[in-house]
Amino acid sequence: MLLTTLVLVVLDGAIANVALPSIAASLGADASDTVWVVSSYQLAVLVALLPCGALGEIHGPRRVFLIGVALFTVASAACALAGNLPVLVASRFAQGLGAGAIMALGMMNLRFAVPHRLFGTIIGLNAMIIAISSAAGPGVAGAILSVADWPWLFAVNVPLGLIVLLCGGFLGHLPGVKRHLNAAVLVANTLMFILFFSGADRIASEPISGSILIVGSILCLRVLLRLERKNETPIVPTDLLARPAFRLAIIASVSCFTGQMLSYVALPFYLQHTLHMSPVLAGLYMVPWPAATIVAAPISGWLANRVKTAWLCASGGGLLAAGLLVAGLSPSDPRGIAFLAGTVLAGIGFGLFQTPNNRTLLLSAPKARSGAAGAMQGTARLLGQTFGGISMSIIFQTMPLSSAPNIALVLAGICAIVSGLVSLSRVRFEVVE
Numbered sequence: 001m002l003l004t005t006l007v008l009v010v011l012d013g014a015i016a017n018v019a020l021p022s023i024a025a026s027l028g029a030d031a032s033d034t035v036w037v038v039s040s041y042q043l044a045v046l047v048a049l050l051p052c053g054a055l056g057e058i059h060g061p062r063r064v065f066l067i068g069v070a071l072f073t074v075a076s077a078a079c080a081l082a083g084n085l086p087v088l089v090a091s092r093f094a095q096g097l098g099a100g101a102i103m104a105l106g107m108m109n110l111r112f113a114v115p116h117r118l119f120g121t122i123i124g125l126n127a128m129i130i131a132i133s134s135a136a137g138p139g140v141a142g143a144i145l146s147v148a149d150w151p152w153l154f155a156v157n158v159p160l161g162l163i164v165l166l167c168g169g170f171l172g173h174l175p176g177v178k179r180h181l182n183a184a185v186l187v188a189n190t191l192m193f194i195l196f197f198s199g200a201d202r203i204a205s206e207p208i209s210g211s212i213l214i215v216g217s218i219l220c221l222r223v224l225l226r227l228e229r230k231n232e233t234p235i236v237p238t239d240l241l242a243r244p245a246f247r248l249a250i251i252a253s254v255s256c257f258t259g260q261m262l263s264y265v266a267l268p269f270y271l272q273h274t275l276h277m278s279p280v281l282a283g284l285y286m287v288p289w290p291a292a293t294i295v296a297a298p299i300s301g302w303l304a305n306r307v308k309t310a311w312l313c314a315s316g317g318g319l320l321a322a323g324l325l326v327a328g329l330s331p332s333d334p335r336g337i338a339f340l341a342g343t344v345l346a347g348i349g350f351g352l353f354q355t356p357n358n359r360t361l362l363l364s365a366p367k368a369r370s371g372a373a374g375a376m377q378g379t380a381r382l383l384g385q386t387f388g389g390i391s392m393s394i395i396f397q398t399m400p401l402s403s404a405p406n407i408a409l410v411l412a413g414i415c416a417i418v419s420g421l422v423s424l425s426r427v428r429f430e431v432v433e
């Protein structure tokens with residue numbers, strides 16, 4: 001049930017991109033405005049993650065998780081019924097708030113639901129399902145749009161959400177920990193991510209205003225930390241970040257997802273503009289990465305119970321870097337043999353890295369702080385992807401299209417190397433359990 005909700009959240013983030021042209025035509029909206037159908041969802045997830053992690057610890061993860069599922073389900077119905085773009089964007093924002101609760105507390109519920117000895121395997125299964133959902137997203141969207149209109153992309157969430165809600169009683173009812181959640185803290189958290197997201201969105205086209213917004217975001221973070229300096233369980237989990245293993249896992253995750261986003265944006269351009277492939281063939285050539293991740297993720301979950309995760313993550317980061325550098329630096333080959341080899345290697349490395357890194361991140365936090373740990377896991381992923389998107393925008397604006405994808409792939413490889421080295425530096429903090 002918990003993994004089903006992850007499928008809902010990941011699929012919903014992946015399918016909307018494909019539907020934007022159909023949405024623009026159906027609602028009579030400008031194509032550039034429909035981007036907010038995607039952006040509003042991502043922004044809401046960022047805003048919701050840390051507060052939902054805290055609320056789960058206060059009121060119990062089951063209650064807040066199921067509220068998130070209910071909000072996600074109702075908002076999905078609202079998206080399907082939306083008659084204009086503003087209503088659709090608002091519904092997507094509400095959907096993202098529900099998704100934030102699901103992402104923040106899904107792993108906390110799992111941690112209390114499965115034995116400790118199986119947790120590494122469960123995280124591997126979780127990584128595999130996310131990889132499958134991400135890879136299947138565009139195909140699922142295309143299949144639905146081939147037989148139905150775009151509202152059905154959101155309507156299919158409703159019965160699945162209702163099933164999860166009906167099964168919610170099987171989740172353990174865990175008591176919360178009484179503590180105060182300051183309204184000013186929630187406002188500062190919301191402003192921080194809105195300013196950061198808005199600044200990142202325009203940093204390439206309007207660098208001055210984008211930079212000002214990002215500076216404003218940093219100031220909000222300082223205010224947030226100051227407001228919670230005496231709080232033993234702050235919404236930004238400085239108590240967990242003080243733990244070397246947790247802090248290094250977060251840094252490695254941000255770096256890895258920065259490289260992933262850089263490469264995911266660069267690869268289609270490399271295939272279509274450098275190797276001159278058709279969009280259909282380019283799509284097929286994109287499949288080996290997630291396919292390799294699907295194979296590697298559960299294996300790394302099994303290994304994580306037997307080998308120091310620092311070594312696994314360092315090996316995964318190295319393989320990811322090697323694959324990206326092979327894809328980015330190899331001479332152009334119309335058949336794309338080197339490209340395929342590189343992306344398979346990258347996919348294996350990505351799967352090998354993610355599972356043990358997430359395991360370290362979640363297990364290095366006390367059970368009572370699992371909500372904050374899960375929220376930081378999601379925040380690290382989204383921040384890394386945002387940094388990757390910013391970097392890609394700057395590369396496209398400053399480099400010719402003929403060389404931009406290769407430069408991005410090399411930069412992605414460097415990010416992967418950083419994630420591997422950061423992981424290696426925590427080897428002295430870990431023991432095989």
